[in-house]
Amino acid sequence: MRSIQYLAATGVAALMGLAACGGSSDGGGPDDGPGASAPNILFVVMDDVGIDQMAAFGYGGATPPSMPNMTAVADAGLRFRNTWSMPECSPGRAAFFLGRYPTRTGIYQAIGPNDLANSQVSPYEVTVPKLLKRANYESAMFGKFHLAGPENNEAEYATPAVLGWDYFYGWLGGLPGSIDTTAGGVAPEKTYACGFVPGKAAGGADHGACYRPDGSCSIMRRTSALQDAAGLQCLDAGGIFVPDEACGEPPATLDFERENAHYVSPLVIVDQGKVTRVPLSDPRSRGFRTRIETDAAIAWIKSRSGKQPWMASVTYSAAHTPWQQPPRSLIPASGHAGSDAWDCRATLEGRLIQDQMTEAMDTEFGRLLVETGLARRGEDGRLQYDPKASNTIIVIVGDNGTLGSAVKAPFSTDRAKATAYQTGIWVPLIIAGPQVEQPGREVDRMVNAVDLFQFFGEAAGIDAHAAVPRTIDSVSLMPYLTNPEQPSLRSVNFAIGGYNIQANGTRNGACVIGTVCNQTPVSKSVCEDNQGVWWGAGYDDPSVIPNDGAGYQTCWAVNQALFKAERPLIDIMPEISAAIRNDRYKLVRNTTQAYDPASDSGTSVVTDELYEVDQAAPIPQLDKAERNLLVAPTPEIEAVYADLRAKLEQMLAADPDCPGDGNRDGVVDEEDLSNWSRIAREWGLSSVYDFVTGTARDGLTNDADGQVVRNNLGKICPKTYGLY
Structure with a gap:
C-alpha cells in the first residue's frame, strides 16, 4: 500500500x-x-x-x-x-x-x-x-x-x-x-503561431463560434481594434474558436485535451x-x-x-x-x-x-x-x-x-x-x-x-x-x-548552475539556439519553445546532421558532427557555471565540454574570469569578456583572485556525497536502513536512497542500494559549513 x-x-x-x-x-x-x-x-x-x-x-x-x-x-x-x-x-x-x-x-x-x-x-x-x-x-x-x-x-x-x-x-x-498552433484542432499544425485565431486583418476572423467543453456555444465578435481578437476572447474564456461560423454542430476536429501554453x-x-x-x-x-x-x-x-x-x-x-x-x-x-x-x-x-x-x-x-x-x-x-x-x-x-x-x-x-x-x-x-x-x-x-x-x-x-x-x-x-x-552581513555571495542527475549518467539532449548549443531545455518541445533547434533524439529539423535518428546527447558531439561535415562550429554553453564575489570583485568559473578535433572526442575546459563589480543605474559595467581582469592581472588582482578562488573551491566541495545517508542527517544508521527498505518494497524506483553503484545511479531503489546502506552503517558524514 x-x-x-x-x-x-x-x-x-x-x-x-x-x-x-x-x-x-x-x-x-x-x-x-x-x-x-x-x-x-x-x-x-x-x-x-x-x-x-x-x-x-x-x-x-x-x-x-x-x-x-x-x-x-x-x-x-x-x-x-x-x-x-x-x-x-x-x-x-x-x-x-x-x-x-x-x-x-x-x-x-x-x-x-x-x-x-x-x-x-x-x-x-x-x-x-x-x-x-x-x-x-x-x-x-x-x-x-x-x-x-x-x-x-x-x-x-x-x-x-x-x-x-x-x-x-x-x-x-x-x-x-507548447503553444497549440492548431488553436484547439480548428486548423493544421503550425497555422496559428500564438495559439489562437487572430483578427481578420491578420488572416483570421473577427467573429465566429466559441465552443466550450460542456457543449455550450456562443458567438464571439471583435467590434473594435481595442478589443482582443475574437479567437483570443474565446481562448481566454476556456473555449475553442471556429472562425466565421455560427453555433451549431461543433466540428469533429475540436480537441479540448490539448495543452496551449499559458491558456x-x-x-x-x-x-x-x-x-x-x-x-x-x-x-x-x-x-x-x-x-x-x-x-x-x-x-x-x-x-x-x-x-x-x-x-x-x-x-x-x-x-x-x-x-x-x-x-x-x-x-x-x-x-x-x-x-x-x-x-x-x-x-x-x-x-x-x-x-x-x-x-x-x-x-x-x-x-x-x-x-x-x-x-x-x-x-x-x-x-x-x-x-x-x-x-x-x-x-x-x-x-x-x-x-x-x-x-x-x-x-x-x-x-x-x-x-x-x-x-x-x-x-x-x-x-x-x-x-x-x-x-x-x-x-x-x-x-x-x-x-x-x-x-x-x-x-x-x-x-x-x-x-x-x-x-x-x-x-x-x-x-x-x-x-x-x-x-553588510555577508562577506561573500555565491551562485551555481549545472546539470541534474539522470539515470545511468544521461543528460538532456542538445539544443541549438542561434549559434549557441546548450543542454538546459529538458525536452524537444521546450527547446523549440525557446526558439531553438533540437539535435537530440527525435530531431526533425533539416539543419540537423542525420545520425540514424539517435540524436546528439552532448553539445560537443554536435560540433564533432559539424566539423566532419565541414560546417562552422558553434559556441557551447558551459555545463557548469559558478560565481563567487566579495564587496568589490567577482570570480566566474565555467566548465565546458568542448570538442577536440585532435583526439576526436570531448574534453573538459575550465576557465576562470575575474571582474570588478559595478551596479550603477541605469548603465552598469557588466561582466563582459573585455573587462576580464585576469587577462593582464596586477599583483593586487592576483591576490584577489587567489582569495576568491580558494573560497570558490571551498563552496564547490560543500556536502560531499555520503553513501548510505539517504536522509542526509549526517549519519548512516538504522533509520536509513528502514527508509530504504520501505521505499524499495513500496516504490522501487527513483528516490534519495538510489546511490551510485558502479559509475552512476540507475534510477531504482533496490537491493544494491540496501547493500550500500549496510556497508556504511555507523558512518559519520562530515559536516561542512557555509561561507557568509
Whole structure:
C-alpha cells in the first residue's frame, strides 16, 4: 500500500464557499493590525524577470514593462538591489524554500521529466512551510511548483503536501506546455503561431463560434481594434474558436485535451495531501494562467479564519516561455498593447510579448492586494499601499535572470539566464511590511536567495539555523528592515548552475539556439519553445546532421558532427557555471565540454574570469569578456583572485556525497536502513536512497542500494559549513 492516498479535493469555488460561511473576508488584512504577534507572509515569485527588466531598480532599457503596482510596494518598502539567485528556476526556488545552495541539494538546473529524485527537493529536507509549522502557520502555494515530481518521485502529484504545503493550486511540472498552433484542432499544425485565431486583418476572423467543453456555444465578435481578437476572447474564456461560423454542430476536429501554453494547462490541486488532477477539458484548467493563479490565491487568503498566521506563495508562471499574449484587459496603457498578428516565436515580437506578460502579472498582483484588503485603489486608480495597515509582510523576488532573447539593454543577451554572469543571477528583491523602518530605501548589501529561508523564519520568531539539523547557507535579512544603517552581513555571495542527475549518467539532449548549443531545455518541445533547434533524439529539423535518428546527447558531439561535415562550429554553453564575489570583485568559473578535433572526442575546459563589480543605474559595467581582469592581472588582482578562488573551491566541495545517508542527517544508521527498505518494497524506483553503484545511479531503489546502506552503517558524514 502506497504511503500517499489520492482523494478528491475541492477547488477555488469551494474556497469561495468557505469565505462565505464565516471565514475572514479580509484575508488577514487590516483587521489583524500590527499588534498581532506573528505576521502573515505574502511571497511573490516572478518567473524569468531579472533586475534588467525593473524600472523600479533603475533599469529596464528604453521600454521597460510598466509595473506600477510592484513599484508602489517597493516605494513603501525596501529595494534590495544587490541580490543573487541561481541561474535557473528550480535551483533558485529550492534556494528560497530550503536555504541551501545547489551543492547541498543536488538541484542545479530546471527539473525535467528525466531528472531523478536525487536532483529534486528531498522529502527529508526542512522546507519553509515545515519550518513555519513550528509557529502554527498555514502554508499554501499557487502557480508554478517545479521543486519535485511528479516524475521519478515516490510522492508523484502529492509532492507539495510531502514537502509541507497545506494547500497547492497550480502547475506541478512548472513549465507551460507548447503553444497549440492548431488553436484547439480548428486548423493544421503550425497555422496559428500564438495559439489562437487572430483578427481578420491578420488572416483570421473577427467573429465566429466559441465552443466550450460542456457543449455550450456562443458567438464571439471583435467590434473594435481595442478589443482582443475574437479567437483570443474565446481562448481566454476556456473555449475553442471556429472562425466565421455560427453555433451549431461543433466540428469533429475540436480537441479540448490539448495543452496551449499559458491558456490550457494541466492543473493540480493538493489539499491536505488529497490530490485532484484536473482534466484539460475542465474549466479550471482553461484560462490565462496569471489570472488563475491570482484567483486561487485570493480565494485561499480570504478563506483564512484569522486564528492562525499564514504564508501564501504566489509563484507566477509569467513571464516564462513559451511567450503568449495576455488578455488586453490586463495590460495597462503603456504602449505595449501590441498586435494579434505577432509571431510568438519571433525574437523581437517575443521580447515585446514578454513585456505584456510581465505587465499582466503586475496588474494581477495589484488585484491580489486589493481583493485581500492589503491595499486599495485611489480615486485616480493607482494602488494605495500602507504597509502598517496590516500585519502582513510582502516579499517579491525574481527566480533567476532574464532569458537572453528578452534581456533589456545594456545587459548582456549572451550572458543571461543559465549562466552565473550578472544578467543570469542578479534579481530584484522587494520586501515591505510594518517592520520596515524608513521605507523607500535601497539596500545595496549582498543578499542571496537562500537568505529568504532564514528571513521567513525570523518573521515567525524561529531561529532557522537552530531549527534545521542540516547546514543552511542563509544569513539574516531582518536587521536591514529595522536598521537603516545596518552594515553588510555577508562577506561573500555565491551562485551555481549545472546539470541534474539522470539515470545511468544521461543528460538532456542538445539544443541549438542561434549559434549557441546548450543542454538546459529538458525536452524537444521546450527547446523549440525557446526558439531553438533540437539535435537530440527525435530531431526533425533539416539543419540537423542525420545520425540514424539517435540524436546528439552532448553539445560537443554536435560540433564533432559539424566539423566532419565541414560546417562552422558553434559556441557551447558551459555545463557548469559558478560565481563567487566579495564587496568589490567577482570570480566566474565555467566548465565546458568542448570538442577536440585532435583526439576526436570531448574534453573538459575550465576557465576562470575575474571582474570588478559595478551596479550603477541605469548603465552598469557588466561582466563582459573585455573587462576580464585576469587577462593582464596586477599583483593586487592576483591576490584577489587567489582569495576568491580558494573560497570558490571551498563552496564547490560543500556536502560531499555520503553513501548510505539517504536522509542526509549526517549519519548512516538504522533509520536509513528502514527508509530504504520501505521505499524499495513500496516504490522501487527513483528516490534519495538510489546511490551510485558502479559509475552512476540507475534510477531504482533496490537491493544494491540496501547493500550500500549496510556497508556504511555507523558512518559519520562530515559536516561542512557555509561561507557568509
